[in-house]
Amino acid sequence: MSAFAVDPTVPRASATDIAVALQDPGFGRYFVDHMAQATWSAADGWHDKALLATGPLSLHPAVSGLHYGQQIFEGLKAYRHADDSVWMFRPEKNAARFAHSAARMQMPALPTEDFIESVTKVVQLNLDWVPQAEGEQSLYLRPFMFASEIQIGVKASDYYTYICLGMPVMPFYPQPLTLWVSPTYSRSMAGGTGDAKCGGNYGASMIAEAEAHRNGCTQVLWLDSATRSWVEEGGTMNFLVITESGELVTPDLNGRILAGITRDSLLKLADSHGLRPVERPLAFAELCEGITSGRITEALACGTAAVVSPVVGIKSPEIDLTVGDGTPGAKTLELRAHLTGIQFGTEPDSHDWMRRVG
Numbered sequence: 367m368s369a370f371a372v373d374p375t376v377p378r379a380s381a382t383d384i385a386v387a388l389q390d391p392g393f394g395r396y397f398v399d400h401m402a403q404a405t406w407s408a409a410d411g412w413h414d415k416a417l418l419a420t421g422p423l424s425l426h427p428a429v430s431g432l433h434y435g436q437q438i439f440e441g442l443k444a445y446r447h448a449d450d451s452v453w454m455f456r457p458e459k460n461a462a463r464f465a466h467s468a469a470r471m472q473m474p475a476l477p478t479e480d481f482i483e484s485v486t487k488v489v490q491l492n493l494d495w496v497p498q499a500e501g502e503q504s505l506y507l508r509p510f511m512f513a514s515e516i517q518i519g520v521k522a523s524d525y526y527t528y529i530c531l532g533m534p535v536m537p538f539y540p541q542p543l544t545l546w547v548s549p550t551y552s553r554s555m556a557g558g559t560g561d562a563k564c565g566g567n568y569g570a571s572m573i574a575e576a577e578a579h580r581n582g583c584t585q586v587l588w589l590d591s592a593t594r595s596w597v598e599e600g601g602t603m604n605f606l607v608i609t610e611s612g613e614l615v616t617p618d619l620n621g622r623i624l625a626g627i628t629r630d631s632l633l634k635l636a637d638s639h640g641l642r643p644v645e646r647p648l649a650f651a652e653l654c655e656g657i658t659s660g661r662i663t664e665a666l667a668c669g670t671a672a673v674v675s676p677v678v679g680i681k682s683p684e685i686d687l688t689v690g691d692g693t694p695g696a697k698t699l700e701l702r703a704h705l706t707g708i709q710f711g712t713e714p715d716s717h718d719w720m721r722r723v724g
């Protein structure tokens with residue numbers, strides 16, 4: 367299988383431009399010099415794999431991904447350690463989830479080795495763009511794929527374009543979160559696309575996010591669409607609670623929520639913080655009762671972009687609950703410090719999650 371070929375003519379950002387970007391990278395404000403790209407066709411499979419200049423695409427306006435939403439994406443990060451080495455966190459999990467999302471959206475799987483090679487090369491060719499660890503900055507990688515056949519008519523495309531972008535970032539939600547439970551909108555349903563990372567899930571969620579903002583909340587806490595009685599996840603994060611009996615409880619992977627890699631990692635770290643990991647349905651009534659009675663002592667949300675964010679409030683038209691004393695929970699902060707310590711190389715990587723790339 368051919369490798370991603372590097373275009374030697376890609377212009378390089380100057381050291382000054384990179385230094386300016388890294389002073390305040392935001393999230394997706396600046397992009398690294400190279401992006402990976404590959405094409406799939408029914409006739410030739412994956413081909414034209416290359417590292418090209420990050421820049422505009424030339425697309426016919428009738429490519430079907432723009433009309434019918436056959437599109438999937440991933441998000442993972444590369445971290446600089448104190449000795450200047452650069453590492454990715456569990457990229458094989460992202461490759462596997464990308465393949466899962468592709469299957470759900472009737473798209474071709476990108477082989478794991480191509481996924482890993484593309485993300486690795488985007489980092490390796492752009493090492494100067496990987497921030498120092500201060501402020502928990504990192505290099506975010508955004509692999510994505512969309513249907514690129516020129517076709518008006520609803521049918522699976524015969525052409526797909528895969529791209530991986532790189533960008534220096536800060537954590538997405540640096541402040542503790544208050545989550546909004548929408549009385550109206552749902553994110554996913556049984557048999558739907560909730561456990562796929564496809565753009566349509568996010569497009570459909572923005573109206574609820576706007577509702578959350580109007581009500582003074584940072585993000586949405588989704589309930590199940592059928593009964594509105596089960597807690598599912600946040601807008602771009604999985605949701606967990608800590609109970610006074612020492613459980614770390616999170617909704618089970620019921621096919622309607624995303625199998626978060628941060629979620630999986632926290633469940634595996636729970637033990638070393640005296641917490642029992644529990645994956646099971648979590649009733650919204652139990653969440654409210656637990657917060658009110660103090661049986662639930664902490665709530666948190668987690669994801670690659672969000673890292674681990676304390677949840678200090680839950681609101682809906684009917685309720686306005688403060689979790690604990692309204693400040694970030696101690697166990698939440700411990701878990702966060704442990705996870706980011708592994709990612710930035712200051713804690714032992716006892717689960718073998720880190721992959722050196724530079």
Ligand SMILES: Cc1ncc(COP(=O)(O)O)c(C=O)c1O
Pocket residue numbers: 441599600601602603604624625626627628629668669670671
């Ligand atoms: C809907 C949703 N849930 C959960 C997550 C967390 O997943 P991960 O920890 O793999 O980033 C994300 C972010 O990717 C997300 O978009």
